[in-house]
Amino acid sequence: MAGKTDKKKLRSKFFRVAVEGATTDGRVIERQHITDMAASYDPQLYGARIWVEHLRSLMPDGPFKAFGDVLAVKAEEVEVGGVKKLALFAQIEPTDALVAMVNNDKQKLYTSIEIAPKFADTGKAYLQGLAVTDTPASLGTEMLAFAAQNPDKNPLASRKQAPDNLFTALEETEIAFDEVEQPAARPSKMAILLSGLGLLPKPTPEPKEDAAPDANKFAEQLLATFNAQEDRIEQLAEENRSLATKVQNLTAQVASVRKTLDDTPQTFNQRPPISGSGGNVGDATDC
Numbered sequence: 001m002a003g004k005t006d007k008k009k010l011r012s013k014f015f016r017v018a019v020e021g022a023t024t025d026g027r028v029i030e031r032q033h034i035t036d037m038a039a040s041y042d043p044q045l046y047g048a049r050i051w052v053e054h055l056r057s058l059m060p061d062g063p064f065k066a067f068g069d070v071l072a073v074k075a076e077e078v079e080v081g082g083v084k085k086l087a088l089f090a091q092i093e094p095t096d097a098l099v100a101m102v103n104n105d106k107q108k109l110y111t112s113i114e115i116a117p118k119f120a121d122t123g124k125a126y127l128q129g130l131a132v133t134d135t136p137a138s139l140g141t142e143m144l145a146f147a148a149q150n151p152d153k154n155p156l157a158s159r160k161q162a163p164d165n166l167f168t169a170l171e172e173t174e175i176a177f178d179e180v181e182q183p184a185a186r187p188s189k190m191a192i193l194l195s196g197l198g199l200l201p202k203p204t205p206e207p208k209e210d211a212a213p214d215a216n217k218f219a220e221q222l223l224a225t226f227n228a229q230e231d232r233i234e235q236l237a238e239e240n241r242s243l244a245t246k247v248q249n250l251t252a253q254v255a256s257v258r259k260t261l262d263d264t265p266q267t268f269n270q271r272p273p274i275s276g277s278g279g280n281v282g283d284a285t286d287c
Contacts, residue, residue, distance in 0.1 A: 010099060010177040011071065014089040017111050017130060018168045019080060027166055033115060034086045036124040038075035046119075046126070050092060054114060054131040054160075054167060067101075068094040070130055088113070090130060094177065098132070102175050109134060110170035114160065128165060132173075 020031045041048070048070040056066075071091045078087040090113075094102070102109065112131040119126030160167070 010094060010179060012090075012092045012094065013176045013178060014072075014074060014091050015111075015173055015175055016078065016087050017073075017090045017171060017173070018088040018113050018115075019078065019171070020086045022168050022171075029115070029166075029168060030125075031086050033117070033125040034075050034088050037088055037115070037127045038073050040119070040122065040124055041070075041073045041127050043069065043071060046128070048114075048127045048129050050094070050098065050130045050132060052131065053133045054112065054129060065097075066095070067098040067132060068092050070127065073127055088127075090127075092130070092175075094175075099177060101132075101134075102177070109173045109175060111173045112170050113168050115166050115168070117166065131167075133170065 018029055018034065020029050020034050022029050050067040050069065052067065069092065071093050073088055073090045075086055076089055077084050079085075109132050112133075113127060114129035114131070116126045116128045118124070119128070
């Protein structure tokens with residue numbers, strides 16, 4: 001629609017969300033966990049969403065609504081304290097609220113992931129959620145240690161999607177966003193069918209950026225059009241003058257004929273009646 005501005009879409013660069021050996025609620029992230037999550041994550045199969053401190057609101061406009069989605073993850077070697085470890089990096093698509101938190105509010109963010117050690121029937125680890133917060137103590141090592149030591153009073157238990165899932169300790173995070181081009185809308189099957197039957201108008205092609213009109217060429221074309229129109233107008237005027245002359249001549253001829261008829265004298269005499277044979281009407285005819 002004309003005048004409609006497409007909303008810009010943002011996507012983050014890959015940033016670190018977990019490292020092997022990091023503390024969780026009584027367990028540690030194994031190297032195989034990182035490998036499995038990087039290899040098996042598929043947002044079409046099960047998309048991990050972004051939440052505030054792993055809290056999930058039942059209402060879409062609630063205070064703990066989703067802040068975006070995890071698009072992809074990958075595993076890379078990093079060096080932590082002089083020791084090489086395998087880390088998990090994530091790429092996300094944020095909501096406007098998360099963008100404002102990162103770019104406008106300039107809050108220091110920390111992330112924690114939710115891991116399903118044995119996802120569904122695969123027997124492999126899978127990324128099920130990503131949490132963000134600006135309060136490092138909320139999911140720090142002390143909180144996770146308390147949760148592990150007091151399973152009956154674990155304040156994090158209700159936040160898990162499955163009892164066996166584990167939360168990682170918060171990682172201080174820097175998130176940078178890039179604008180991405182919106183993919184062209186794919187026509188529906190019905191639109192394709194109607195188009196094939198010739199029942200839909202052909203779309204008007206978008207003008208190319210490098211196809212700007214040449215001002216001089218346009219001026220020349222415009223001048224040529226005006227000249228052609230001027231010649232045609234002159235031709236029509238000449239034809240009108242010739243026609244007017246012919247009409248005047250014809251009018252004069254008609255007037256001349258009318259005058260001739262008006263000036264002709266009335267010399268017509270009526271023929272005398274027939275009287276027969278010298279007036280002898282009564283003479284008999286001998287046959």
